[in-house]
Amino acid sequence: MSGSPEFGKVVVFGVGLIGGSFALGLKAAGQIEEVVGYGRSIATLTQALDLGIIDRVGVNVGQDVADADLVLLATPVGQMPDIMARIAPYIGAQTVFTDGGSTKEDVVAAARAHFAEKAGQFVPAHPIAGAENSGAAAARADLYREKKVVLTPLPENSVLNVARVRSAWEWCGAQVHELSPSEHDRVFAAVSHLPHLLSFALVHDLAVRENSELYFSFAASGFRDFTRIAASHPEMWRDICLANRVALLEELDRYRAQLDDLRVALKKGDGVALEQTFDVARRARRDWAGGGK
Amino acid sequence: MSGSPEFGKVVVFGVGLIGGSFALGLKAAGQIEEVVGYGRSIATLTQALDLGIIDRVGVNVGQDVADADLVLLATPVGQMPDIMARIAPYIGAQTVFTDGGSTKEDVVAAARAHFAEKAGQFVPAHPIAGAENSGAAAARADLYREKKVVLTPLPENSVLNVARVRSAWEWCGAQVHELSPSEHDRVFAAVSHLPHLLSFALVHDLAVRENSELYFSFAASGFRDFTRIAASHPEMWRDICLANRVALLEELDRYRAQLDDLRVALKKGDGVALEQTFDVARRARRDWAGGGK
Numbered sequence: 235m236s237g238s239p240e241f242g243k244v245v246v247f248g249v250g251l252i253g254g255s256f257a258l259g260l261k262a263a264g265q266i267e268e269v270v271g272y273g274r275s276i277a278t279l280t281q282a283l284d285l286g287i288i289d290r291v292g293v294n295v296g297q298d299v300a301d302a303d304l305v306l307l308a309t310p311v312g313q314m315p316d317i318m319a320r321i322a323p324y325i326g327a328q329t330v331f332t333d334g335g336s337t338k339e340d341v342v343a344a345a346r347a348h349f350a351e352k353a354g355q356f357v358p359a360h361p362i363a364g365a366e367n368s369g370a371a372a373a374r375a376d377l378y379r380e381k382k383v384v385l386t387p388l389p390e391n392s393v394l395n396v397a398r399v400r401s402a403w404e405w406c407g408a409q410v411h412e413l414s415p416s417e418h419d420r421v422f423a424a425v426s427h428l429p430h431l432l433s434f435a436l437v438h439d440l441a442v443r444e445n446s447e448l449y450f451s452f453a454a455s456g457f458r459d460f461t462r463i464a465a466s467h468p469e470m471w472r473d474i475c476l477a478n479r480v481a482l483l484e485e486l487d488r489y490r491a492q493l494d495d496l497r498v499a500l501k502k503g504d505g506v507a508l509e510q511t512f513d514v515a516r517r518a519r520r521d522w523a524g525g526g527k
Numbered sequence: 528m529s530g531s532p533e534f535g536k537v538v539v540f541g542v543g544l545i546g547g548s549f550a551l552g553l554k555a556a557g558q559i560e561e562v563v564g565y566g567r568s569i570a571t572l573t574q575a576l577d578l579g580i581i582d583r584v585g586v587n588v589g590q591d592v593a594d595a596d597l598v599l600l601a602t603p604v605g606q607m608p609d610i611m612a613r614i615a616p617y618i619g620a621q622t623v624f625t626d627g628g629s630t631k632e633d634v635v636a637a638a639r640a641h642f643a644e645k646a647g648q649f650v651p652a653h654p655i656a657g658a659e660n661s662g663a664a665a666a667r668a669d670l671y672r673e674k675k676v677v678l679t680p681l682p683e684n685s686v687l688n689v690a691r692v693r694s695a696w697e698w699c700g701a702q703v704h705e706l707s708p709s710e711h712d713r714v715f716a717a718v719s720h721l722p723h724l725l726s727f728a729l730v731h732d733l734a735v736r737e738n739s740e741l742y743f744s745f746a747a748s749g750f751r752d753f754t755r756i757a758a759s760h761p762e763m764w765r766d767i768c769l770a771n772r773v774a775l776l777e778e779l780d781r782y783r784a785q786l787d788d789l790r791v792a793l794k795k796g797d798g799v800a801l802e803q804t805f806d807v808a809r810r811a812r813r814d815w816a817g818g819g820k
Contacts, residue, residue, distance in 0.1 A: 362747045382745065411745075424733060425746040429753040431789060432725055434808040439785045440717060441811035450815045452675065452704075453718040454655045458816070459755040460722040465812045466749075468805035472798050479793050486790055490783065492732045496724060497779055500772050505765050512761035515727040518734035519758045522743045523751070 240265045240401060241303040245292065247272045247317050249282035252334040252361060253308030254373025257287050259406030262375040270298050273309075282370040296324040304402055307333040307341075312473035314341055318348035325349065331356040332399045336422065336470075338386045338415040340477040345388075354390035357399035359383055360418065361408065368467055379407030386415040416481075423481035428489060430471055431482070433464040533558045533694060534596040538585065540565045540610050542575035545627040545654060546601030547666025550580050552699030555668040563591050566602075575663040589617040597695055600626040605766035607634055611641035618642065624649040625692045629715065629763075630770040631679045631708040638681075647683035650692035652676055653711065654701065661760055672700030679708040716774035721782060723764055724775070726757040 244260065246253040249271040257269045271288035272295065273279050279291045292298045299305060299321045307314050314335060325331075331349075335341045338358050345356045362382040383403040387396045400410050413421065440449050475482055499507035537553065539546040542564040550562045564581035565588065566572050572584045585591045592598060592614045600607050607628060618624075624642075628634045631651050638649040655675040676696045680689045693703050706714065733742050768775055792800035 362745065382747070384745070421742055421745050424742050425750050429729060429750055432729070432786075433753060434805045435782065435785045435789055436722060436725070437808035437812050438804050439782055441807050446811070449714055449718050450811070452655065452677070452714050453815065454675070456756045456759075457718050457722055459752045460726060461812050462752040463749040464805075464808045465816065466805075466809065468802045468809055471805050472802040475793060475801055476796055476798055479796065483790070483793055486786065486793070489728065489732055490786060490790075492728045493725075493779065493783060493786075496728055497776070497783075500768060500776055500779070503769055503772065505769055508768055509761045509765040511731050512727045512757075512759075512764050514734050515730035515757045516759065516761055518739070518743070519730050519754050522746065523758065 239267050240398075240405070242267045243270065243298075243302045243304075244268070245270045245272065245298050245302045245305045246288065247305070247307045248309035248313075248334075249273050249278060249287055249370050249373075250308065251368045251370075251372045251377070252363070253306055254282055254285075254287040254370045255363070255375065255377035256306050256308065256334065256361075256402075256406060258373055258375035259378055260402060261286075263405040265402070265405045266304075270302075272298075274313075278370050282373075285370060285373070287370055287373055295321055299324045299329065300326045302326070302329050304398070305329060305331045307331065307335070310467075310470045310473045311335040311337055311341060311477045312469075315344040315348065318344055322348045322350070322352070325352050325355060329355060330395045330398050332359045332402065334359065334361050335477075336360055336426070336474045337477040338384075338418045342386070342388060342415045353388065354392060355395060356388070357391050357396050358386045358388070358415065359399065359403060360386070360422070361403070368470075376407060378403065381408055383408040383410050384418055385410055385412050386418050387412060388415075419478050419481045420484075423478055423485045427474055427478055427482050428485045430463050430466060431475065431486065432489075433461050434466075434471070437461050437464040532560050533691075533698070535560045536563065536591075536595045536597075537561070538563045538565065538591050538595045538598045539581065540598070540600050541602035541606075541627075542566050542571060542580055542663050542666075543601065544661045544663075544665045544670070545656070546599055547575055547578075547580045547663045548656070548668065548670035549599055549601065549627065549654075549695075549699060551666055551668035552671055553695065554579075556698040558695075558698045559597075563595075565591075567606075571663050575666075578663060578666070580663055580666055588614055592617040592622065593619045595619070595622050597691070598622060598624045600624065600628070603760075603763045603766045604628040604630055604634060604770045605762075608637040608641065611637055615641045615643070615645070618645050618648060622648060623688045623691050625652045625695065627652065627654055628770075629653055629719070629767045631677075631711045633770040635679070635681060635708045646681065647685060648688060649681070650684050650689050651679045651681070651708065652692065652696060653679070653715070654696070661763075669700060671696065674701055676701040676703050677711055678703055678705050679711050680705060681708075712771050712774045713777075716771055716778045720767055720771055720775050721778045723756050723759060724768065724779065725782070726754050727759075727764070730754050730757040 260266045269288045270292040563585040
């Protein structure tokens with residue numbers, strides 16, 4: 235941590251949990267001189283300023299982006315294309331971009347559409363850090379410590395730009411992995427996006443019943459764990475589902491087929507098939523958890 | 528806690544988490560003189576003896592049941608009918624029975640079939656206490672403290688017998704509620720049995736893939752919570768699913784219809800419908816959690 239900061243000026247779009255924690259992590263590592271924040275909500279920006287997450291609220295996108303060393307897009311993925319269109323004309327030659335979006339193919343497509351020949355300056359990223367709480371107040375310098383961050387580098391990225399973005403996430407304490415954008419989206423459709431959809435669906439199904447209170451009053455710890463992710467941000471998850479809908483539909487159909495199989499076993503009273511399915515699941519879940527999860 | 532114990536001799540079938548904690552809870556409250564344990568596994572019974580959960584291992588069912596004040600059936604529900612058949616001929620006039628099964632209509636039907644005119648001495652119960660860990664070693668005197676226990680009294684129960692069984696669970700620290708057996712099974716199909724089935728299904732679906740390691744390696748905290756219940760006991764959950772399959776099939780079909788709706792919204796790119804579903808779920812989940820869950 236000796237020497238001068240690796241990044242002089244950093245611009246963050248969206249100063250909530252993801253963007254705020256990125257800024258705080260780099261600050262804690264002594265790797266930035268100035269953080270400029272942009273966002274939809276003046277209240278959030280003011281809060282980020284008060285909390286020392288950003289040094290000033292940006293007022294001139296063109297100027298700020300032109301001489302920034304690093305730009306992070308940390309808004310819901312649905313807002314990224316508009317921001318890209320807005321900043322594209324001002325991109326300086328030395329600036330690298332990364333993002334914190336939970337889907338990657340759509341973000342890559344938007345970057346190519348808007349950044350055109352400068353798309354090589356964009357190195358997409360997905361930090362895998364819990365987001366049950368959101369907003370600037372939830373941001374922490376150590377949010378990414380020992381957490382995985384997936385980079386999905388593009389063929390047009392230079393080795394140098396990938397290294398710079400990797401380095402920024404590593405200064406935040408993250409373990410950086412690489413996948414292709416489509417690999418990323420398939421994996422996360424299965425292990426993250428589908429579970430969220432399923433959890434939202436279960437709680438919705440109970441909530442719309444006339445006697446929903448009776449049901450909720452007897453829900454216990456298994457329900458609590460299963461539905462914790464149903465308290466996630468609706469707009470963010472709408473965007474993720476839409477952005478990754480091809481892969482998510484594939485996973486959903488695969489899952490529905492699995493439920494159809496279980497339905498048949500249940501209907502027939504086929505205890506062997508049920509127990510076998512449960513047993514395979516339990517072993518896999520325990521093996522995974524045994525890996526320190 | 529003054530005066531003599533409310534229950535002299537208690538017989539427990541199945542001395543794992545549920546049965547063991549019941550015995551320890553009553554002992555801690557000073558409400559029993561002797562606990563006799565029965566079970567399939569000599570190792571578990573010996574362990575329960577070593578841990579002070581039971582005072583002796585039962586060797587003569589007829590003798591032990593005839594003069595017991597209280598009998599608890601705490602085995603997986605699939606084993607209860609056999610046990611009932613075994614003990615039915617020996618039921619003393621003063622003995623009350625309860626159970627710890629997660630389903631009630633099947634247990635009630637078995638009790639009526641086997642206990643016949645003595646079914647009124649059986650007051651069914653379902654303690655809602657987490658069971659991620661199982662076995663005698665996991666038993667604790669305070670497992671039921673401030674936890675709900677649902678009694679599903681039968682028309683043939685005497686008021687006295689219901690009061691005695693209620694009292695036993697209350698000595699363990701539980702909050703006792705009452706539902707009819709069919710109400711109970713419908714409610715728990717929705718808030719417990721279906722979530723378990725869905726969680727097992729998700730992990731199974733990932734575990735059987737050729738490249739399952741890639742998927743598991745990027746699973747994070749949302750996945751961890753959603754799948755915690757997929758580490759539950761396969762045999763126990765097989766029995767529960769089979770025992771409650773009518774209500775569970777209804778819930779499963781209702782849920783599949785809900786997934787079909789979400790699939791249509793996703794396919795059409797209908798962000799409004801998705802966000803609305805997620806929003807209803809999030810509000811309900813937060814309201815529920817706000818109630819101290």
